[in-house]
Amino acid sequence: MAKILKKKTIADKITWYELDAPRIARKRKPGQFVIVRPCEGGERIPLTIADADPEKGSITLVVQEVGKTTAYMGRELEEGGDMLDVVGPLGTATHIPDTPGRILAIAGGLGIAPLYPILKGFKEKGHEVTVILGARSSDLFIMREMTEALVDKVLICTDDGSEGHHGLVTEVEKQLLESGEKFDEIIAIGPAIMMKFCVETARPFQVPITVSLNTIMIDGTGMCGGCRVQYGGADKFVCVDGPEFDGYQVNFDRMMQRQAAYADQEKKAYHDYLCRLEAKAQQIEATEKEGAVS
C-alpha cells in the first residue's frame, strides 16, 4: 500500500501522483517502471517512474486516462488516500555512457514523463541534450518548464500548429539529422506509432536509437511472458529485458497488435465504468434535490 501524498490534474485527463514508496524511491534508476494495482479487483498496469525523491521517499507517476483502470485512478483515488499496490522498480535501467556525448531525445505527448528521469541521468553525466517535444496543441504540453530548465535545447512541435513546428516530431528529427547535426544517440519515447517512425527516420542516418516500450504486463518479473515482443528475430520480455531496446530491432507492428489484444473488452469496460459513474452522479443529484424539497 502506498499513500498518495499529492495528486493533481496537469492537463486534460492527465494526472500527477506523488506516492510514498521509500524503497522504490531509493532504488529506482532512470528508465525503470512500477506496476500498480489501484483497488481490489483492479488490473495491474505498468507505469514509468517520472521522478523520485529518495530523501522524502516518494516517487512521481504521470498517468493519462485511457481506460477503466486509469479513469478510476484519476477520478476516484484521493490525495491522502492509498494506492493499493505498488511494486518496483522493475526493468533494467537506461544505459548512460560515462563519456559525455550529444543526445537527441524525442517525446510525444505523455512520453516526456518517462523520458524526464532519463534526461536527468544524461545531464548528470554531462551530456549535451536536445529535446523535441510534441503535442496535439500548445496548451497540452506537460512537464515543459521542468524540461526546459534541465536540457540544452527544446524544440516544440504541435499537430495543430499552435506553437513551434506545425506537424510531426519526425519531421523535426529529419530536419536536424539532414542539417548535418551529429548525435551519438537518439532516444524516442511516446506512442508506439511515433517510436516506429522515429526509428524509420533515423535509419538512413544510422544513428543508434533507443525506445522504451509499454506493453501489457501482469507480474513484471518475467513470469508470464505477456509482454513479449519480437526483437531481432527472437522474443524478448519487456518487463525484465527492457523496457528500453534498440529501436532498429523491434517489430513495432506486432507490438502494436499485441497492445490491442483486449481492445474490445477494454473499450466496453471503460464505457460501462463511465456510465456507472454518471448514473451515480445523477442519483446523488436527485437525492440532494429531494433533500432540498423536504
Add this chain to the structure above:
Amino acid sequence: MSEIKKQSLTEEQLRERIEHREEYSNKDKLKMAKVWWREQKPEDRVKNTEEVPFRLSELEAQAEAVRCMDCIKKNCVAGCPVAIDVPAMLRLVGEGDFRGAVRKMKETNVLPAITGRVCPQETQCQAVCLMSKAHKSTDEAVSIGKVEAFLADWERENGVEVPECAPATGKKVAVIGGGPAGLTCAADLARLGHGVTILEAFHKLGGVLVYGIPEFRLPKKIVEAEIGVLGEMGVKFEPNVVVGQTVTIDELLEEEGYDAVFVATGAGLPWFMDLPGEDLNGVYSANEYLTRANLMNAYKYGTEADTPIAQSKRLAVVGGGNVAMDSARTAIRLGVPEVWLIYRRTEAEMPARLEEIHHAKEEGVKLHLLTSPVEYTGNDKGFVTSMKLQRMELGEPDASGRRRPVPIEGAIEEFDVDTVVVSIGNGANPLIPRTTPGLDTNERKGTIVVDFERFMTSRPAVFAGGDIVVGASTVIMAMGHGRTAAASIHQYLEDGEWPSNGEAN
C-alpha cells in the same frame, strides 16, 4: 486408467466398521471395501468453480482410516516428502480423535489443507501403501490425502490451534517468495522462535497456490486461512517486493539486519517453443493464462475484476502435465465451447496425475495426441487462427523411460484455433541469480546450486529451496525443501558455521 469403482457404504456399515475397529485382522482389512468419496457431476462442475470431490464425512473418514493395517514398514511415512506419521494419524482418526489427529499431522505438515488437495498421493504415500501392493492397484490404497484434507477442514471449522512458538531468539530471517517452499520454511522457523519476514513479488501471498492452481482444485479461502495461521504465529508479510529489484539479497543481509535468507522464488520463467507466430495475440503461456484466471479473477471480468482474458471459441492447450490439465479445465469453466489438449506422445505417457486427466476428459476436454505444433498463423489483426501440427509416432524409450515421440516426415496438419495455451514447463527465474554476486547457478537450467542436505548455496547465510533449485516440480516437494531448509537455517543461526567453498556443494 481403470474407472474408479465408486461403491458407497451405508451409514450403518460405516458405524459397524468403526465400532469393531480393534477386532479386525490384517486379512480382514485387506477385504474391507474402500470408502469412496463423492464428486460433483461433470455437467454441474463445469459451470462453477467449486471443488470436484466432496469432503469425506466424519464417519467416512473414520471408516476409511480403520483400513490402515498399521504395518511395521510404514512405507507411507518414507513416501511423504514431509514425513507425516501417517499410521499414527490414521489411528487417531479411526478413534474419532480428530483434534489429536490434526496435532499429529501438523507436527510435520503446516499446510495440510493444501497438500491434502494437491499432493500426488498416488505416486507418493499411497503408491507404497501396503493396500496398494496387496491389491496391485493404487486405487485401493488408504485415502491418505482425502483424510488429510478432511482433518484440515475439520480443524478450520472447529477452531484452529495456532502452533506454539519457542521464545524469541532475536534472529531475523528473510524468506523470499510466499509459495509452498517459503511458507513451510517460514512456519518452521517461526516455531523455533526466529523472526521471519516473507517478501513476495505479487500483491498476494501463496505463489503457485494462488496464481497457478485453480480455485476448483484449491479454494483460495483455504490458502488464505492457512497463511493467516502463519500471521498469528508472528510471521510478517511484505507483498509487492521483488527481491533483486526492490532490494537485493546483499542489502537484506548487510543493511536490513537479516541473519539468513531463504530463496524460494519458484520456477517463474515460462518456456516457449520458439516457433514462428508464437507471439501472436491469443497465444499464452500457461502461467499467463492461469494468472489472469486465478490471481486476477478474470472469470469475474466486467463485474468484480478488471483483468481480461481471451473470449475463446476453440482453444488448444499444448502439453500433457498437471498445468496443462489446469489450463484446459480452467478454459472449460470460462465457458470455452471447445477445448483441446495437444500432446506429442499418447495418453499413457502424459505426466499429469491420472485423476486430473480423468477429470479433464469427464469435463469435455478433448485429446489430440501424437501431435506437436511447429508454426502458428494469424489474421491481419495479429490474432492466432490456426496452428500447423507435426504428427508423431512413438519410438524408443528416452531417459525418462517414456517412449520418445518421433516426427513422421511430411505429416503436417492444420488445426484451427483462436487461443493457444503453451504449457510445456517452466524454468528457474533469473532475477535473483542475476542480482546476487557469487550465487552459483546451474549453467544449463539456471537453477540455484545447493547441496540437497542443508540447502546451502555458494553464498554464506543464503539458503534456497523449491522450484528455484530443481526446476518445475510439485508443491509437496517444495514444502519438503522448505522444512529441511528451516532445520538447516536453525542450525546455522545457532552455530554460525558455513562449510568452506566446495564443501557445501
